[in-house]
Amino acid sequence: DAKTTQPPSMDCAEGRAANLPCNHSTISGNEYVYWYRQIHSQGPQYIIHGLKNNETNEMASLIITEDRKSSTLILPHATLRDTAVYYCIVRVAGTGNQFYFGTGTSLTVIP
Amino acid sequence: GAVVSQHPSWVICKSGTSVKIECRSLDFQATTMFWYRQFPKQSLMLMATSNEGSKATYEQGVEKDKFLINHASLTLSTLTVTSAHPEDSSFYICSARDSDEQYFGPGTRLTVT
Numbered sequence: 106d107a108k109t110t111q112p113p114s115m116d117c118a119e120g121r122a123a124n125l126p127c128n129h130s131t132i133s134g135n136e137y138v139y140w141y142r143q144i145h146s147q148g149p150q151y152i153i154h155g156l157k158n159n160e161t162n163e164m165a166s167l168i169i170t171e172d173r174k175s176s177t178l179i180l181p182h183a184t185l186r187d188t189a190v191y192y193c194i195v196r197v198a199g200t201g202n203q204f205y206f207g208t209g210t211s212l213t214v215i216p
Numbered sequence: 217g218a219v220v221s222q223h224p225s226w227v228i229c230k231s232g233t234s235v236k237i238e239c240r241s242l243d244f245q246a247t248t249m250f251w252y253r254q255f256p257k258q259s260l261m262l263m264a265t266s267n268e269g270s271k272a273t274y275e276q277g278v279e280k281d282k283f284l285i286n287h288a289s290l291t292l293s294t295l296t297v298t299s300a301h302p303e304d305s306s307f308y309i310c311s312a313r314d315s316d317e318q319y320f321g322p323g324t325r326l327t328v329t
Contacts, residue, residue, distance in 0.1 A: 148320035
């Protein structure tokens, strides 16, 4: 699986949009971009995933660049409960392949 | 979404004893389950891939005789930490595959004294 690079930490004001970047310059054509988050002492929680088109669900939006070498996870209105470590992972979907976690971004939402 | 549970949520054991952690898929059948370990302030590290009815596949550097994995049914995988030592103290997380996606359990905090 392709490696990802994320900033180690970010702050965001409550109520503002949180934009979390991820670089995956070696991504292959059949690899999806997944985002998970982990709140302290809990298991990872699925957020969203996409291949090349932008995706949106009730939790977040995922913007993938045209060359697919980077992406941005957007939490439109961050709340204190969004404070967590966010992981960007690339893998081939539908194969049962393992998820290999990088170091992630520790997002702190500030009141 | 699909639910994965783990039991126990936390356990304290004495050095030299063995501890079993259960991972269950509650509302789906999982032919493949994964076990991760996470030390404080570090990321999740994949330990092994568990396939129902066959031997687990361990990641490089993970001792298969120390971390025994059994996947006897489509809804249950167990991880047994044998002869536990303080350095095995960690947060153990399982995940289960449901068709194309993986769902993670809440984790088990193991403390070896």
